[in-house]
Amino acid sequence: xxxxxxxxxxxxxxxxxxxxxxxxxxxxxxxxxxxxxxxxxxxxxxxxxxxxxxxxxxxxxxxxxxxxxxxxxxxxxxxxxxxxxxxxxxxxxxxxxxxxxxxxxxxxxxxxxxxxxxxxxxxxxxxxxxxxxxxxxxxxxxxxxxxxxxxxxxxxxxxxxxxxxxxxxxxxxxxxxxxxxxxxxxxxxxxxxxxxxxxxxxxxxxxxxxxxxxxxxxxxxxxxxxxxxxxxxxxxxxxxxxxxxxxxxxxxxxxxxxxxxxxxxxxxxxxx
Amino acid sequence: xxxxxxxxxxxxxxxxxxxxxxxxxxxxxxxxxxxxxxxxxxxxxxxxxxxxxxxxxxxxxxxxxxxxxxxxxxxxxxxxxxxxxxxxxxxxxxxxxxxxxxxxxxxxxxxxxxxxxxxxxxxxxxxxxxxxxxxxxxxxxxxxxxxxxxxxxxxxxxxxxxxxxxxxxxxxxxxxxxxxxxxxxxxxxxxxxxxxxxxxxxxxxxxxxxxxxxxxxxxxxxxxxxxxxxxxxxxxxxxxxxxxxx
Numbered sequence: 001x002x003x004x005x006x007x008x009x010x011x012x013x014x015x016x017x018x019x020x021x022x023x024x025x026x027x028x029x030x031x032x033x034x035x036x037x038x039x040x041x042x043x044x045x046x047x048x049x050x051x052x053x054x055x056x057x058x059x060x061x062x063x064x065x066x067x068x069x070x071x072x073x074x075x076x077x078x079x080x081x082x083x084x085x086x087x088x089x090x091x092x093x094x095x096x097x098x099x100x101x102x103x104x105x106x107x108x109x110x111x112x113x114x115x116x117x118x119x120x121x122x123x124x125x126x127x128x129x130x131x132x133x134x135x136x137x138x139x140x141x142x143x144x145x146x147x148x149x150x151x152x153x154x155x156x157x158x159x160x161x162x163x164x165x166x167x168x169x170x171x172x173x174x175x176x177x178x179x180x181x182x183x184x185x186x187x188x189x190x191x192x193x194x195x196x197x198x199x200x201x202x203x204x205x206x207x208x209x210x211x212x213x214x215x216x217x218x219x220x221x222x223x224x225x226x227x228x229x230x231x232x233x234x235x236x237x238x239x240x241x242x243x244x245x246x247x248x249x250x251x252x253x254x255x256x257x258x259x260x261x262x263x264x265x266x267x268x269x270x271x272x
Numbered sequence: 273x274x275x276x277x278x279x280x281x282x283x284x285x286x287x288x289x290x291x292x293x294x295x296x297x298x299x300x301x302x303x304x305x306x307x308x309x310x311x312x313x314x315x316x317x318x319x320x321x322x323x324x325x326x327x328x329x330x331x332x333x334x335x336x337x338x339x340x341x342x343x344x345x346x347x348x349x350x351x352x353x354x355x356x357x358x359x360x361x362x363x364x365x366x367x368x369x370x371x372x373x374x375x376x377x378x379x380x381x382x383x384x385x386x387x388x389x390x391x392x393x394x395x396x397x398x399x400x401x402x403x404x405x406x407x408x409x410x411x412x413x414x415x416x417x418x419x420x421x422x423x424x425x426x427x428x429x430x431x432x433x434x435x436x437x438x439x440x441x442x443x444x445x446x447x448x449x450x451x452x453x454x455x456x457x458x459x460x461x462x463x464x465x466x467x468x469x470x471x472x473x474x475x476x477x478x479x480x481x482x483x484x485x486x487x488x489x490x491x492x493x494x495x496x497x498x499x500x501x502x503x504x505x506x507x508x509x510x511x512x513x514x515x516x517x518x
Binding site: 095109 | 412413414415417418420421422423424425428432433436437439
């Protein structure tokens with residue numbers, strides 16, 4: 001019955017391209033004194049090149065774990081993750097992770113420009129291009145005026161923008177975002193949603209975006225994956241057929257948007 | 273300023289008691305005598321020479337000990353294998369009172385700076401080691417994961433992520449060590465080494481110059497206070513707003 005949700009509305013040639021990332025029966029369990037605890041169970045998923053994939057689920061359903069596995073920060077205990085044809089077993093500059101807690105992910109002793117610079121100096125690009133690249137990236141995320149400030153002198157939204165800029169400096173094939181806007185206020189959140197949407201289509205990056213907000217998932221995604229918890233597995237995959245660029249007013253008022261929201265609501269846990 | 277009222281009153285009282293000849297003692301001196309003795313010792317250069325010797329011992333010992341402690345601490349903190357293997361050795365050697373090493377140091381180095389420096393270094397090494405090891409272990413997991421995500425090499429991780437994150441803790445270790453270094457340096461001089469302020473203190477006592485003895489005592493206290501206050505100020509100034517967590 002869940003398979004009925006899959007109605008691929010994309011152009012055939014897009015769907016026919018090989019997936020950039022594929023998860024094959026991926027599972028993760030951790031040892032406990034009383035046996036083993038399954039965090040993820042039998043997760044299979046293909047991610048298409050260039051798509052914006054949202055993942056929603058209640059807290060503790062393993063969505064962050066799934067993202068960490070894709071990022072190479074953890075290793076699955078069963079199954080296989082393949083990225084561009086090679087097995088994923090460690091982090092890579094091709095798969096940049098935007099952490100949920102930006103306060104811990106930025107280097108507090110480096111300026112805004114310095115944080116971006118670290119991502120460049122550890123790469124292969126020639127040093128004489130770094131200054132121009134930093135300027136371009138900071139302009140892209142609207143932080144050019146704050147280049148010489150330190151992370152603690154920035155608002156939460158600006159810190160998260162900085163983290164995104166640092167990830168973009170890696171020129172990744174894939175951006176992995178773990179509830180990146182969860183701690184931000186509603187207005188900042190909407191602005192950043194539109195910015196990430198724009199950046200994704202400008203760069204052609206594949207994005208995996210984790211959120212617990214159904215509307216955010218639908219608003220941003222080409223597809224939405226719903227997960228259920230304990231152990232974590234995929235309960236539904238829904239294609240989102242809404243025109244781009246999306247608009248905070250008209251898209252959210254679109255009848256189809258409301259249908260998707262309605263549909264996905266079933267898969268989120270409710271208080272009893 | 274109010275904090276000075278009580279000491280000033282106590283000194284005046286002491287001076288009054290001495291002037292009135294209420295207590296007769298060979299080991300008591302009036303504050304005025306002490307001040308005069310201090311002035312004399314400063315003028316003939318003996319106090320400054322002794323101060324230089326003590327500070328040299330404390331400082332060199334502190335630097336050597338901290339360098340060893342910080343290096344070992346960073347190593348034990350970064351490598352869980354080294355950390356596990358070192359635990360027992362550290363717990364075995366750390367409780368040895370540093371002054372218990374005086375006989376050994378005397379045999380190895382003889383009298384002189386080497387003996388004092390080696391004992392000070394031993395004493396200062398432990399707080400540096402423990403504080404560094406703990407700080408390195410507590411570098412936020414996110415930062416280490418960012419480093420992995422950027423594919424930073426081992427050295428790059430150490431110099432761009434770990435060390436900057438622990439610098440405020442290293443300074444705390446240094447401040448703690450500075451206090452210890454002065455105590456240990458003076459102790460070694462009092463008990464064994466014919467050098468520095470501790471030795472001058474003993475000489476004054478043994479030659480029945482109580483005023484000079486007290487003058488050295490006050491001087492040592494003053495040095496300790498200046499050292500600690502100076503380092504505290506430096507720490508506030510340089511690292512007050514360093515870390516994101518603070």
